[in-house]
Amino acid sequence: MDKTLMKGLKVLDLLTQAPQPMGVTEVAQAMGLVKSNAHRVLQTLVAAGYATPVGDGGRYRPTLKLWSMGVQVAGSGDLRQFAAPVLSRLRDNTGETAFLALLDADHVTYVEIQSSAHALRVHTAVGARLPAHGTAAGKVLLAFDDAAAQVLPDDRSLERFTPKTLDDPAALRAEFRKIRIQQWAVNRGEFREEISGLAVPVFDAQQRVIASTGISGPTERFRPAAIKEWLPLVVQAGAELSRMMGAPR
Structure with missing residues (x-):
């Protein structure tokens, strides 16, 4: 041994x-x-x-490296099966790709994906990891994670992926405060200019944020009017997943 x-x-x-x-x-x-x-x-x-x-x-x-490895080996899991029906409905109701994501240090790992039927859609694999500060899913998770927010540097900018990336730590902390109040986040081309997203938190029985759920798709479809229409549907999916995790109604 x-x-x-x-x-x-x-x-x-x-x-x-x-x-x-x-x-x-x-x-x-x-x-x-x-x-x-x-x-x-x-x-x-x-x-x-x-x-x-x-x-x-x-x-x-x-980190979630073991989870990511497990997803790749098993191809499925209880958490994914648990979330799949909710995400399927969210995808069908919005027409966009629906996801469930977990925080993994300064990245997010996508643990379940229900892909859009649109020919032009976002292609994200289960187990994929993306920089948290450049995604709606990641910004939600960072906003509700005090320890993660403290990791943000004060003396340098974060990595900038597009002209819309929030790479200034002070601006990002202000964004986190806004997200905690409204309990949702949007990303319009902050990681890839052609991709946008909308996400909300998933709470457990202790009212801790354990995941984020939402939708992603081409930026050209994520106009303000569409986001306003989709937001109640995404909030509903987050509330349903939270209830399944024991969160108070």
Whole structure:
């Protein structure tokens, strides 16, 4: 048995079960390791993409890499099957591709997709990861995740994908405040100019945001009038998924 590999897997399991990000000292104490050893294991998990530093880098939490791998291996899963009927209705009611997404550090992972029947539509694969600050799904998740919002740098801009990308941290934080109040986010060409999206949060029984759901499609179809028409349908889908997760009505 490879003891080093086993140690890394046990630390990953510890991070996965922890209710909040853990520091090096906490990991060392929980695992019975010296701090230098715990730090080395954590850095290895970060380098491999299984963990990510939070805030100033002193605390760590797991990424969704294992989930993404599981989706690719299994091709389906309980969460996807659970969301599929709701997303199918949302797709049929709006005509656009419907999705369910989870936050994965500074990216979002799309865990279920119901594709539009339009010839011109968004093609996103289950398990795909996109930069969170450039998508409606990601902005919703970042807006409701205090730890994730703290990761935003104060001294430099974020990556700019199109002229419409919100790459200024101060502007993005202001956007997050707006999203928390209205409880929805829109993206009009912020990651790819030709692609836009609309997303809302999905809550669990403790009123924590655990996912986002919504629609995406060609920017030319995401005009203000269309967004206004679709928003109640997207909100309804988010509320339905939240109720299924035990959120209060």
